[in-house]
Amino acid sequence: MSKTKIEQKAITxxxxxxxxxxxxxxxxxxxxxxISWDGTIEMYHGNIDKKSNYDYTIDVQIxxxxxxxxxxxxxxxxxxDKIDLENYLKKDGTILLLCLFQExxxxxxIYYANLLPxxxxxxxxxxxxxKIKIDMREITSSSHFENICRNFKIDKxxxxxxxxxxxxxxxxxxxxxxxxxxxxxxxDFKNFNPQSLVGTWKYIYTLDKNGYATNISYAExxxxxxxxxxxxxxxxxxxxxxxxxxxxxxxxxxxxxxxAFNFDLTEKNFNIKICGTLYERIKQLRFISKMFKNGMxxxxxxxxKIDSNKKEEKRxxxxxxxxxxxxxxxxxxxxxxxxxxDKWEDADLNKLFFWINxxxxxxxxxxxxxxxxxGSLKIKDIRISIFARINGNKMFEVESLWNNNxxxxxxxxxxxxxxxxxxxxxxxVLNSEAYQSDDINILEMRNIFDDAELTDxxxxxxxxxxxxxxxxxxxxxxxxxxxxxKYLTEHLLKYDSENPIYYINYSQILKRESALAxxxxxxxxxxxxxNERLEIKLGCNLLLDxxxxxxxxxxxxxSQTLEVFKSYPISIYL
Numbered sequence: 276m277s278k279t280k281i282e283q284k285a286i287t288x289x290x291x292x293x294x295x296x297x298x299x300x301x302x303x304x305x306x307x308x309x310i311s312w313d314g315t316i317e318m319y320h321g322n323i324d325k326k327s328n329y330d331y332t333i334d335v336q337i338x339x340x341x342x343x344x345x346x347x348x349x350x351x352x353x354x355x356d357k358i359d360l361e362n363y364l365k366k367d368g369t370i371l372l373l374c375l376f377q378e379x380x381x382x383x384x385i386y387y388a389n390l391l392p393x394x395x396x397x398x399x400x401x402x403x404x405x406k407i408k409i410d411m412r413e414i415t416s417s418s419h420f421e422n423i424c425r426n427f428k429i430d431k432x433x434x435x436x437x438x439x440x441x442x443x444x445x446x447x448x449x450x451x452x453x454x455x456x457x458x459x460x461x462x463d464f465k466n467f468n469p470q471s472l473v474g475t476w477k478y479i480y481t482l483d484k485n486g487y488a489t490n491i492s493y494a495e496x497x498x499x500x501x502x503x504x505x506x507x508x509x510x511x512x513x514x515x516x517x518x519x520x521x522x523x524x525x526x527x528x529x530x531x532x533x534x535a536f537n538f539d540l541t542e543k544n545f546n547i548k549i550c551g552t553l554y555e556r557i558k559q560l561r562f563i564s565k566m567f568k569n570g571m572x573x574x575x576x577x578x579x580k581i582d583s584n585k586k587e588e589k590r591x592x593x594x595x596x597x598x599x600x601x602x603x604x605x606x607x608x609x610x611x612x613x614x615x616x617d618k619w620e621d622a623d624l625n626k627l628f629f630w631i632n633x634x635x636x637x638x639x640x641x642x643x644x645x646x647x648x649x650g651s652l653k654i655k656d657i658r659i660s661i662f663a664r665i666n667g668n669k670m671f672e673v674e675s676l677w678n679n680n681x682x683x684x685x686x687x688x689x690x691x692x693x694x695x696x697x698x699x700x701x702x703x704v705l706n707s708e709a710y711q712s713d714d715i716n717i718l719e720m721r722n723i724f725d726d727a728e729l730t731d732x733x734x735x736x737x738x739x740x741x742x743x744x745x746x747x748x749x750x751x752x753x754x755x756x757x758x759x760x761k762y763l764t765e766h767l768l769k770y771d772s773e774n775p776i777y778y779i780n781y782s783q784i785l786k787r788e789s790a791l792a793x794x795x796x797x798x799x800x801x802x803x804x805x806n807e808r809l810e811i812k813l814g815c816n817l818l819l820d821x822x823x824x825x826x827x828x829x830x831x832x833x834s835q836t837l838e839v840f841k842s843y844p845i846s847i848y849l
Contacts, residue, residue, distance in 0.1 A: 285339025285374035286313060292385060295417035298323060298330075299424070303337070311362040312369065313337040318424060331428045334369045341376045347384045349413040351375060354406045357399070364395045367435035370427060373411055386411035387420070389427055392434040393478060393491050425460035430478045433458065437488050456480055507532050507562075510569040515562050535559040545579075552613040553598060553605075560595035567591070597624075604631045608678050608714040614657055623655050630659060630673070639670040649676070650708035660712035662701075676701070676709055677716035682723050689736060696732035703736040710747035710756060717759045724766060734770050737763055741780050745844035748787070760784050775802045779814045783845050786818055810840055817848040825849070 286303050293301040293316055300323045303314035312334050321328035338353065353373050363369040368391040376383045388394075388411045398407050414420050457477040481490035507516040516532040530538040534551045536559075538544070549559055566572050567588040571580050605612075616624075630652065632638045640663075642648070648663045648671075660676040664685075674681055687704050689696040698704065702720045709715075729737065741763050748756040764781040771777060779802070782795055791799075796819060803815035809832050816824045829837060840846060 281339040281341060281376065282337070283339075284376070285372075286337050288374045288383065288385060289335075289337050289372055292414065292417055292420055296421045298328070299421065303335075311336060311359045316370075316424060318428065333424055333427060333431075334363075334366055336363075336369055336371050338371070338373045339376070340373065341378050343378050345377070347375060347377065347382065351384075351386045351411045351413075353386070353388070353409045353411055355409050357402070357405050357407050360390065360395050360398060360407060363390050364392060364399075367392060368395070368427070368431045370424070371409060371411070372414075385414045387414050387423060388412075389423070389430070391427070391430055391478070392437070393493060397493075422460065426458075429458045429460055433478070433480060433488060434491065437491060456482060506575060508573040508575075509562065509565045510571065510573075512573070515558075515572075533559060545581075549594065550617055552615050553601060554613045556616060557595065557598050557602060560591055560598065563591045564588075564595055597628075600631065601627065604635060607635070608659070608675050609716045610657070610659075610713045612657060612713050614655070619655050627654050627657070630654075630661070633673040634659075634661070634675050637672065639666065639668070639672055642671045644671075647671075649704070650706055651712040658712045658714075660709050660714050675714060676705065676712070677714055677719055682719075689732075694732060694735075696730075696736055698730075698733050698736060700727065700729075700733065703733055703740060705740065705743060707743040707746035707750075710744050711751055715756075717755055720759070721762060724763070729770075734767060738767055738777060738780065741767070741784075742844055745780075745783070745787075749844060749847060757784060757787060775806055775811050778802060779811065779818070779845070782818050783814075783848075786848075791818065810836065813840065814845050817845055820848075 290301045290303055293299050298319040298321065300317040300319070301314070302317060313336050316333045316335055317323070318330045318333065319325075319328040320330050336359065340353075351373065353371070355371065368389070371388040371390055373386045374383055375386065388409050390409075398409070402408070414423070457479045459477065476493060479492045479494055480488045481492075483489050506514050507519065509515055516536075518532060520531045522529055522531055528540045530540065534555060535548050537546050539546060547559075547563065549556055551559075562572075566581050567583070570583060571578050573579070604610075629640075633640045642663060644663070644665070647665050648661070651658045651660045662674045662676055662681065663671040664674070665671055682701050683699050685701060686699045687697070687701075689698070689704065700723070702723060724737075741760050744756050744760040744763070747753075748760065761781070761784045764777060764784060767774070767777040768781060778798065782791065782799055785791055785795060799815045799818055803812050803819075806812060809828055813825060813828045813832065816828065832840070841849065
């Protein structure tokens with residue numbers, strides 16, 4: 276689409292946005308050739324057909340652009356001509372609007388920047404180039420845009436009369452006799468909740484005793500939070516929480532410690548909400564258990580009594596036992612991830628306990644399968660490895676793949692069209708799904724292979740493991756997987772340093788780490804030129820980034836062989 280068409284389309288989308296605001300009237304022109312503006316928006320405080328309802332006019336400039344980005348964010352940075360900013364300043368400000376269209380679908384977003392005298396002067400002070408970067412935010416709805424415009428009018432009126440030297444102040448100064456204020460427009464002040472302003476940005480003006488602005492700043496509004504020099508102890512004087520805060524809310528003040536506890540100083544209530552990660556919840560529940568047991572806890576030296584409630588105490592202790600059971604399982608199986616249980620549901624926890632019972636308590640389970648299975652199962656943000664072995668009763672006995680001396684416990688026979696390979700080394704028959712597990716123990720596997728005596732066939736299986744590990748790495752991006760794959764390829768190259776497949780796999784590991792060194796590139800070129808197999812030539816050229824040769828080779832290789840090649844990890848470079 277031509278630039279002119281994009282600009283016209285952008286103006287149409289902005290007009291549609293403004294048309295949805297009852298008391299706004301857009302005066303925009305697709306063919307406008309104005310200096311730095313594309314029209315205005317008239318604001319009314321009633322029916323726009325009545326002149327007596329007229330309130331204010333805002334100047335706007337509208338830009339239209341396309342982007343190949345597949346997901347539009349809620350912020351965008353736009354490059355604007357410096358001369359436009361200088362012109363906006365002459366009119367005491369302009370709202371800049373950008374309509375950003377995606378290239379391959381009809382999605383778009385409209386972004387805005389309030390270019391008021393304060394912002395313009397700060398930008399002109401910061402940048403000396405002819406192009407200036409403007410940070411813009413998404414307009415989420417017509418009502419949101421109305422709020423933007425109404426507040427723009429208030430701040431423009433405040434700022435247009437302020438002396439220029441005031442804008443050079445870097446910080447908000449409030450001396451004796453001066454008051455700091457911010458202004459806003461809202462439809463209904465009766466139902467206004469100041470808490471809704473938290474996280475928004477406002478112009479803050481320092482006023483003298485006559486109400487004239489003497490300074491200006493631009494800041495984000497936040498809750499008032501004060502760190503308290505106090506600590507929470509249990510009866511044994513052990514510090515439990517030292518991150519104590521006093522936070523001011525719209526309806527009073529609360530003392531907060533940890534994520535789960537707060538004192539409401541207005542209502543005189545002590546509130547508990549078990550939340551956060553597994554570690555955080557265990558800490559919270561242990562504190563609650565001691566609190567109920569002792570009937571009190573301490574803030575510094577002052578005791579706070581807790582009424583005994585056996586029913587509640589039992590409920591909290593049962594929950595603590597549940598979480599400790601999960602923690603013990605994680606420690607036993609080398610899982611260091613601290614899961615966020617705020618995102619878990621009861622069904623997820625029940626599923627986890629089902630598999631803990633199967634793995635640790637040897638509880639046979641029924642699965643929809645006729646063969647033994649190796650891999651992992653995903654429950655929310657955790658992956659647990661399993662070897663589910665079918666028994667004579669068609670039930671499955673489940674074990675973890677690591678941390679339980681399983682390596683030489685079973686005998687496996689691998690069959691292909693060319694060979695039959697036998698091994699009793701479990702770590703030569705895993706799949707990529709297993710390597711994605713959170714309970715993986717790479718040190719255990721390395722210790723096995725450090726002293727292992729392998730057959731020729733087992734070395735072939737080891738090379739296949741390298742491919743499965745790389746598939747898992749490309750999904751998880753866990754560096755320890757990549758280092759383990761490198762460890763195995765180094766074993767393979769010691770066994771057969773001239774094997775081109777081993778060297779290609781070693782090289783693709785290095786390429787995932789960083790750019791290939793010159794000696795690696797030279798070796799790949801040598802392998803490519805000396806080998807007649809098209810797949811090997813293709814693999815070398817992919818690692819060498821020779822796109823032309825890659826395209827030629829893809830046409831030479833038969834379709835079936837190419838499909839098999841695409842299943843290998845090296846195909847990420849295709």
